[in-house]
Amino acid sequence: MEFLTVSNVHHTYFSKDTATEALQDIHLSINKGEFISFIGPSGCGKTTLLSIIAGLFPPTIGTVSIEGQSIFGNEHVSIGYMLQQDYLFPWKTIEENITLGLNILNKDKERGEEVTSRLLNAVGLPNIEKKYPKELSGGMRQRVALARTLAVDPTILLLDEPFSALDYQSKLKLEDLVSETLKKFGKTAILVTHDLGEAIAMSDRIFLFSPRPGKLHKTFEVPEEMRTLTPFEARAHPHYSTLFQMIWKELESLEHTKTT
Amino acid sequence: MNIQKLHEEYKISLIKEKRWTRFFQLVILLSFISLWEAASRFDWIDELIFSSPSKIAILFIEKINDGTLLTHISYTLFETVLGFIIGTLAGTILAAILWWSPFLSRVLDPYLVILNAMPKVALGPILIVVMGPGMTSIITMGAIISVIISTIVIYTAFKGVDPNYLKVLQTFNATRLQMFKEAILPACIPTIISTLKVNVGLSWVGVIVGEFLVSSQGLGYLIIYGFQVFNFNLVLLSLVIIAIFATIMYQLVELLEKVLLKNG
Numbered sequence: 001m002e003f004l005t006v007s008n009v010h011h012t013y014f015s016k017d018t019a020t021e022a023l024q025d026i027h028l029s030i031n032k033g034e035f036i037s038f039i040g041p042s043g044c045g046k047t048t049l050l051s052i053i054a055g056l057f058p059p060t061i062g063t064v065s066i067e068g069q070s071i072f073g074n075e076h077v078s079i080g081y082m083l084q085q086d087y088l089f090p091w092k093t094i095e096e097n098i099t100l101g102l103n104i105l106n107k108d109k110e111r112g113e114e115v116t117s118r119l120l121n122a123v124g125l126p127n128i129e130k131k132y133p134k135e136l137s138g139g140m141r142q143r144v145a146l147a148r149t150l151a152v153d154p155t156i157l158l159l160d161e162p163f164s165a166l167d168y169q170s171k172l173k174l175e176d177l178v179s180e181t182l183k184k185f186g187k188t189a190i191l192v193t194h195d196l197g198e199a200i201a202m203s204d205r206i207f208l209f210s211p212r213p214g215k216l217h218k219t220f221e222v223p224e225e226m227r228t229l230t231p232f233e234a235r236a237h238p239h240y241s242t243l244f245q246m247i248w249k250e251l252e253s254l255e256h257t258k259t260t
Numbered sequence: 261m262n263i264q265k266l267h268e269e270y271k272i273s274l275i276k277e278k279r280w281t282r283f284f285q286l287v288i289l290l291s292f293i294s295l296w297e298a299a300s301r302f303d304w305i306d307e308l309i310f311s312s313p314s315k316i317a318i319l320f321i322e323k324i325n326d327g328t329l330l331t332h333i334s335y336t337l338f339e340t341v342l343g344f345i346i347g348t349l350a351g352t353i354l355a356a357i358l359w360w361s362p363f364l365s366r367v368l369d370p371y372l373v374i375l376n377a378m379p380k381v382a383l384g385p386i387l388i389v390v391m392g393p394g395m396t397s398i399i400t401m402g403a404i405i406s407v408i409i410s411t412i413v414i415y416t417a418f419k420g421v422d423p424n425y426l427k428v429l430q431t432f433n434a435t436r437l438q439m440f441k442e443a444i445l446p447a448c449i450p451t452i453i454s455t456l457k458v459n460v461g462l463s464w465v466g467v468i469v470g471e472f473l474v475s476s477q478g479l480g481y482l483i484i485y486g487f488q489v490f491n492f493n494l495v496l497l498s499l500v501i502i503a504i505f506a507t508i509m510y511q512l513v514e515l516l517e518k519v520l521l522k523n524g
Contacts, residue, residue, distance in 0.1 A: 054431055055431075056427065056430055056431070078431075078432070078433070079431045080431070081427065081428065081431040083424055083427065083428070085424070087422070087424045087425055087427075087428050089425065089442070089443065089446070091446045091447075091449075100428075100429075100432070100442065101432040104429065104432045104433070104434045104438050104442070105432055105433065152432060
C-alpha cells in the first residue's frame, strides 16, 4: 500500500544572482511502516527533500501526499521531525518539552503527564520529568527529543541526521533504541544520513541521490533477513558488507562523474 | 574525609577572598569621604563649589526634617521607575511587531536608525509644549530615551533565535503567535534583562533632564535650583541621592535576573 507519494517534485532555490536547482524530477513512494534512508553526496538535495516532505515549505513544482492528502499546510497530517541536535527548549522541563507538541496542537492536554511517563519509559529514561535539559547528557537529550517527536503520534517520522552529533557508543545505542521504538509504535520513517553503515543497518530500503541537481539515482533493497535484526546485529550480518561495498562503489562512481 | 576537609578549606578561602574585596571597597569609600572632608576643611578645594560630606549630611538632615526632600525623591523615583518600565515595555512590544512583520521592519529600518541617532532629550521642549510642564512630560522623557534602543536591541535578539527551534514548532503546525510565545520571547529573556540594566541609567538621564526643563519638583529640579542660587551643597546632595537610588534600582534588576534566569 502506498503511504507517502512524492511525484514530479522539482525545487529551485532563488537568490539575487543565482537560481540553484536543488531537486529535479523526484518520484518516489514509501509504504506504511517502512524505514527509508536518503543518502548521497553533499548537494544532492536530500535535506531539501526532507524539509519539503515535512511541509516546512512547498516544492517549486510537484506534490507530496500522505494517504492521499497533500502535506503542505494540512493540519491533519502531523509530522515528527528530529534534527541533528536535540533542540530541547532549555527553559522548559523535560515534561514541558515532551508535551510541547500536544499543547500546540491542542490535543490530549489532560493526558500529558501519562504520555510523558510512558514515552520516557519507552526511551529508557524514567522519572526525569522535572529535570531541565542542561542536566542531561547529549545522548539522553536526543532520546528526550525522540520522545517529544513521538508524543504527538506523528503520521511519519523524519530524521535529519539525528545521530551525527553523538559519540560512537551513544550513536549505536540510540540507533537500536530508535529502530526498536519505531517498530513497536509501527511508525514509518525517513532517515537522512551521511553514514552509509547506519543507513544499511537501520533501513528497509535505501534511496541514493546524485548531486547538482539532486536526482534519485538508485534504490537499494536491504535483504529481508537483515530487516528484522537490530541495527547493531545487522552490522554483523554477512550481507552487511556486501551491500556496503555495492553502495560504496555506486557512491564513488557518482563522485567520479562529478569530477570528470 | 580528606576531600571534605579540602572542600571546607576551599570554601573558607572563597569567603576570605570575598571579605577582602568588600574590605577594600569600603576603604576606597571611606578614604574618598575623609579626603573630601579634609580637602574642604583645609581649603585645598573651594568649599563653596565642592561642598563637604559633613555639610551635605547636615543639609540632608535639615531637608528630611522639613519634609521637602522626601517629596522630591518620591517624585523623581516615581517618574524614573514609570519611564523605565514604559520604555522597556514599549521597546519589547515594538520589537515584537517588527518581528511579526518582516515587511514592516524593512520599511521602518531607516527611521529607526534616524530616531536612534537623534538625541532624544532635544525633544524635551516640544514634549513640554504638547503635554504641559508636568509629570507626564517628564515620564515621557524617561521612556522615549530608552524605547528606540530597546526596540533595536531586542528585535536583533528576536531575529537571532536559532531557526531550528522554530522548525521544531513548525512541524507541530504552530502559529506565529505560538512561536513567539514558546520560543522567541523566552529565548530572549536574557537580552531583555540586559536592556533593562542599560535602561535604568537611561531613564535617570531622561527624568533628570525633564526635571531641569520643567523645573517644579524632583531631584533634577533641586540640582537646577541649587545651581541658580549657587547652593552647591544642595546640588551635591541631590547627586549623592541619585547615585544611591540608581544603584538600588540596578541591584533590583540584577535580583530579577537571578530569579528569572535560574533555569536558563
